[in-house]
Amino acid sequence: MKNSQLYKGSLNTIIMKLLEENGKMYGYEITQKVKAITQGELNITEGALYPALHKLEAEGILDVEIEKVDNRMRKYYKLTEAGTKETVNRLAELEDFIRTMQSLVNPKLEF
């Protein structure tokens, strides 16, 4: 998704957070949204996104709903009830992670 290896492992959290915020989204929409929010910093590739979405669906985190718009297929994903709960955990983990990395990189400061 980026030249930097750091983004590895963060895709699921990103997807879940966006869905929590926007209710339902389709794959292509997610890629564009992330690109916009990060001002081009982060480009999610399809090869990473679609398998991730399928896996989250298989795990019961996401529900899917197919629509046809302008004669093109769209698969809208939204969080299940379990997915909504899990998102809370994932976001807490992300905050812990960021705090931990800050403490490693900036050991002098308090956060």
Place this chain on the structure above:
Amino acid sequence: MKNSQLYKGSLNTIIMKLLEENGKMYGYEITQKVKAITQGELNITEGALYPALHKLEAEGILDVEIEKVDNRMRKYYKLTEAGTKETVNRLAELEDFIRTMQSLVNPKLEF
């Protein structure tokens, strides 16, 4: 290194930052230092650490120096000149990454 997948890809940056700060360190020392700094949050496994050190050495980022202390072997690693330069880049990448993740998770706030 942790139950959370988020730490994937951050090991190299962590190693390089610690070596930048402490001059030279050996593997086991790194694992203990990280555990201490993060108050147990992050435990680097040997299966991740040693291959990472070997690779950084092969890439010319690290130099190695073997010592024998208390009849036990220690391999001290330190940044090469190129490694020191690269560390600057990696830390900048980490800050960008953290900022980007913040903007995704906390889109209302400014950073």
Place this chain on the structure above:
DNA sequence: AGTTATGTATAAGAATCTTATGTATATTTG
């Protein structure tokens, strides 16, 4: 007419990490 944008999908390979195992010495604990 050809390129770009929209939209989803998968497969091969790379990279990173987990888990398990192996070797060896020193120290602590029951």
Place this chain on the structure above:
DNA sequence: CAAATATACATAAGATTCTTATACATAACT
């Protein structure tokens, strides 16, 4: 004193995640 824990390095098999390439299809722009 024997056993467990700590110190110290190493690798191999497998899991997971991602990149890169490819594939299909329609819409819009140039």
